[in-house]
Amino acid sequence: MPQVTPPHPPAPAFAVVGHPNKGKSSLVATLARDDSVRISPEPGTTVKARHFPMRLERDGRTLYTLIDTPGFQRARAALDWMREHETDAASRPAAVARFVREHRGTDRFTDECELLGPLVEGAAILYVVDGAHPYGPEYDAEMEVLRWTGRPSMAVINPIGAATYADSWRDALGQFFKVVRVVDAVHAPFEQQINLLRAFAQLDEAWRPMLEEAVAALLEERSHKQRAAAKVIAELLADAVTWQEVQDIDQEADPEPHKVKLRERYRGHLRQMEREAREAVQELYQHDKLDRHEPDIEVLSDDLFSSQTWRLFGLKKRDLLAIGVAGGALMGGAIDAAMLGASFLTGTAIGAVAGGAAAYFGSDKLADVKLVMYGHLGRRELKIGPMRNVQFPFVLLNRAALHQRVIAARTHAQRDRLELGRAALEAGELNALTTEQRRAFGRLFAKVQKTTPGSPARLALVAELAEQVEAIIVP
């Protein structure tokens, strides 16, 4: 018999409940990607149930709702009250409903009413415990109260710090809950969040279509963000390798002090570009409330032009040789093309050797200020950039890719500084481009340098660059 489903079945709601201070709010902040959730080591920070609907912009439909609730405070007393008012096992949900009705507005069971209210209204239970500490008998009363509600339920073991007691918890929770999962509420990677949503569907078959739709929407949004971030980075790279700073000076003026200032302005502008790209990426991942001034990643807050940065994020000398060869060959190839091949590809060969040598020996040189005679009304022009240094775009790329990775992996429950091991970076684990990728980037950087901002050619190259960047930032 074909199943008839209503056009808009009510969206499932999941009330995140449990003992105080076990990461309920963290889990909600992570899943709902909401920085406004107050998370604090102080117990009882959440005082009101708060709804987090997952809503699609395109049709305004809500696919599911998460509800953050305060923790149990007087579970035993509440259970005692319910026992007194129950007549038989079938009337237990009614006893819970009556409990909420009679105590709402009084100050005896404020938190219990807040957390049981959504369950009485039909929400499913998402019970959160701390896997770093052992199970204790004080949890029995609250689990019993939850059982009395008769709502579909699932338990999440949140390993705050370490999941030392996950197994003993699993045994205890298994008696009360159909589904038990270990999820780090603060650091859960995206895939784990998706798996948790899929697990919700196990609670009630009728919820599956909506939750599947939610999962699909989130996955789609994820890849969209990755594409958008790749584009931001590609635009940064293209703009940075073509940036020029120009200044007119008097014929008689001493150029030296102007040169110093111009060099500083040029570097300042490149730093600014990098900062703006980071802000754009943070905004994409809804982390725009992160400290705006500097990303709190130790290695990323190093200055763009410090030797430390270049050592960490730059390429090795032998890698540079390959890039230079590729870039040089490109230029030589253009000569060959111009001579309609009459040069028998000698242009390519000479270009490759020259490019390789230039990259190898000039890898430490930054752009310098040039004085251009300009012969116009007795003025001269000082010009700096664009940066021809082969290392430079790679340093930028590696920094941007690392920043994107950290931001993409950061949940909204993380309120601490972003930490990143310098050791891992020094070991080269974080900016490991394959030889082909390095060559492809080298070639694209060389091509981009020949374009002007806003030109169709530039647009096409930025799109190509973005594809390459996406390939390295998608895990």
Add this chain to the structure above:
Amino acid sequence: MPDAAPTPTLADLGLLVAAIDHDQQRPVAQRELDDKAFHAANPTPAADDLATLRRWAAHRAGAHHALGELARRAAAAEALMRVLSLALGLAVGVLLALGVFYYDGSARINVLAVLAVFVFLPLALLLLVGVAMLPMRVAEALPGVGPLAELLRGLSVGRVVRGVMHLLPQSWRDSLAWSRGAAGKHAQLYAEVEKWSLLTASQAFASALSFAAIITLLLLVVFSDLAFGWSTTLDISPARFHELTQGLALPWSWTARATPSLELVESSRYFRLATNEATPEDARALGGWWGFVVMSMVVYGLLPRLVVWYICHARQRAAIRAALLTTPGAPAVLRRLSRAAIHTASPEAELGAHDTPGAELSRSSIADADAVIIWADAPRPSSGSPHPLAAGGSRTIAEDRAVLASLGQRDPRPSVALYVKAWEPPMLELLDFLRDLRQTIGQGAAITVVPTGDASAEQHNAWHRKLTTLSDPWLSVAARAEP
């Protein structure tokens, strides 16, 4: 909503810049409402970024009267500029043709002059257009070509058309100035757009001119008698001139009617001094040149122009497309619109907890407590009271009361040490118990709460802070044993 016409126009660019400007001046909350309205009106995503941006700009123009009005006028101004280019070209073409093909029977129309005006001059000008079309980077690299290209762009007919637009009513001029101003604001980004717009306008003009000249000639051929000849001071033999015409007629050599024969070439040379009376037969033969003249004008005047016009138009479109996508603020709008696809945050505000802190608690020692209570099976100290009491956890509230009752019977009232799990937060249930305990043992007797087990300093502090809310002067919390 279906997407706007697939070809982005200059008016689109102007509208987008104005919409972004307008958008950036709006408060964030207002912008969110705008985005919401946009998503409601456009439930299906656009094909690409460009389509999204144009939809968005069109939506903003629809929502804001001033923007919409500006966009309409800019589109009309753009259309007018196109029409003016063509009209000007047509008019000049007709006048030029009437001049060149002027024939009152007194002197023949010199084919050489016609070729000079409608074939060689346009070809030479086309060469200059080619220079102006060079990418700036290439033009600058070739010595002397850079300034020439710039000069040529400066002399473009497109500018003349813009000059003519200044004769329009004020409101039109305003909207034109607006779209020019929008372009001027990001001059570097729009340099390509500017270049190809001017070139497109000038090629439209030139194509219209060629077309009008050809049509005028055809009309003259149909409705009057024209006599062509060729005349030059140079010492060119009819055979040489025939070779030249044969060469020119190569592309249409398949039709003999448009290729002058050697006889026609020989017979149609004239010298003004030698006035010879022509017979009607001669006149008919001299008219035989028209096919050649028309084909020359089509093949060397009109067709190359149409091709270059098409190329310029295509490049203009590509440049506008690129400018639309790279307009400052556009990437941010795109990111914002795509980010709003899913909402997960709470629409409700978070309410804060409010504990009223009481007096500071002392951190006392527990060595001299008379009674020990273990709360919820907290880890038990190895030394200390051999008979601790148990409360909380799996025990019922009635059992807790029994513990309190047993303490109430002791005389003197005992001091109590209450062991709790340090890693668990202090709950109201425990605070209730402490209040009851105080009532049982009376004022003055010491109660020491001892958080035990593995816990962080933060968790210990939480105990300390929570218990101060009881404002019990004889209540203390044991200091955390240093790990």
